[in-house]
Amino acid sequence: MIKNRFQYLAPTSVEEAANLLAASPGDTEVIGGGTWVVVEMTAGDRDPRRVIDLKNAGLRYIREEKGAVVIGARATYTDVVRSAAAAKLPALVAMAAGVTGGGQLRNRATLGGSACYGNPSSDVPGLLVGLGATLTVRSAGGTRSIAAADFFTGPLRTALQTGELLESMTIPVPAGMKQGYYKFKLAESSWPICTGTALVGADGSATVTIGAANCRPVTVTGSASDLDGLARAAEAAITSPFSDTLADGEYRKQIAGAIAKRAVKAAV
Ligand SMILES: Cc1cc2nc3c(=O)[nH]c(=O)nc-3n(C[C@H](O)[C@H](O)[C@H](O)COP(=O)(O)OP(=O)(O)OC[C@H]3O[C@@H](n4cnc5c(N)ncnc54)[C@H](O)[C@@H]3O)c2cc1C
Incomplete structure (x- = not known):
């Protein structure tokens, strides 16, 4: 059980989510699938005053665009395995299918959440770097792009700045490779x-x-x-x-x- 009270927000667009985050970034947690952050809140390791749950923010998609696969930050491992667009990236599908924790975890945990957590011993960071992904991050001021190779800066550290959230990951389909x-x-x-x-x-x-x-x-x-x-x-x-x-x-x-x-x- 989470002991402390907090304000729960579920914005209906990524713009609204970014504006809410900008209002009070220091004491706010963003939730993707919650498989990690909720566990830490329950253990008392995180004690936010506000939580922004991205579940209604329109970030759960995987689509093909101009020779690339664009993955919304809320897409789950199961979404990847079932996606026709992601099938263009067999390495990505193999990674998603092999994440442990069973169906419950793969149905809920998001690629975006794993990227933002930045745990070196995760599947997602190496995969995103290996496939030359670009991450789009959003703040109240707009978006910016970060190459995956620059996004993961160290154990549990990323290039996300205060007030920014991850919107999507774009992976080029490596033609002929x-x-x-x-x-x-x-x-x-x-x-x-x-x-x-x-x-x-x-x-x-x-x-x-x-x-x-x-x-x-x-x-x-x-x-x-x-x-x-x-x-x-x-x-x-x-x-x-x-x-x-x-x-x-x-x-x-x-x-x-x-x-x-x-x-x-x-x-x-
Ligand atoms: C039983 C179990 C087995 C697992 N096995 C594996 C495994 O084999 N391989 C592996 O790599 N991982 C594994 N994991 C880790 C799992 O991949 C992560 O828990 C998961 O990907 C995190 O995703 P989430 O959406 O639940 O993140 P959350 O818990 O929602 O968030 C994680 C962190 O990212 C932040 N965050 C989330 N989304 C965003 C966003 N869009 N913008 C900004 N910040 C954001 C949160 O604030 C938090 O700090 C396992 C976890 C469990 C519990």
Whole structure:
């Protein structure tokens, strides 16, 4: 049970949500699916005076636009798995289908919420960086775009500024490139320890983004025919290894190369 009283707001547009946030950003929490923030409020780790629930703000959509897939911040993992537009991005679908927590979690948790939480050991940050996503954030003053590679600034930190909320994520469909996603986790029910998102071109060029192993996702490039070279590059790129209760950072660094190889194999 949440012990403290707060004002609950459910705006009906993203503009209204941004204006409400601007009125009192310091003591307000934004709710996507609530699978993380409500848990923390219940535990007393967050004690907002106001809560802005985005459920009616029109941000639950996935559509194809000009060679890209645009995902509203409130789209859930299940929405991704069922979306015809998202099917253009098999790495994204594989990621969403593999999130643990069961159907209840995947039906409720949003990609936007995961991005804004910025937990390094999540699936979403590495995937968004690996597919070259751009995030659109909104404040009362309008919108601005941030490349995913610049959005995740460190453990539980993002480039979102006070008074801003995430509106959507735009992922270009990588024409002519094969995509792969590979996740290593301890058990079926656990969060990722290391993830790999791979893009492989017709000429064999490969780009692999390693997530969950470093404090920020890291990207390396090479050739799909030189998997050992890619693996060495991936391990060397882990310069700020991320540790949590699931795994030590040094362990994550040591397996990053193997994960890079498996992501490329998943793609090809
Ligand atoms: C049992 C369980 C298993 C899980 N397994 C995995 C897993 O395998 N892999 C994985 O990556 N994750 C996993 N997760 C984490 C899950 O992905 C996140 O809880 C979820 O994505 C957060 O989404 P949400 O919409 O519920 O966010 P919320 O709890 O609503 O919000 C999270 C944070 O983001 C902020 N926020 C939300 N939306 C916005 C917005 N549009 N603009 C600005 N700020 C916003 C909130 O204020 C809060 O700080 C698991 C969680 C649980 C409970």
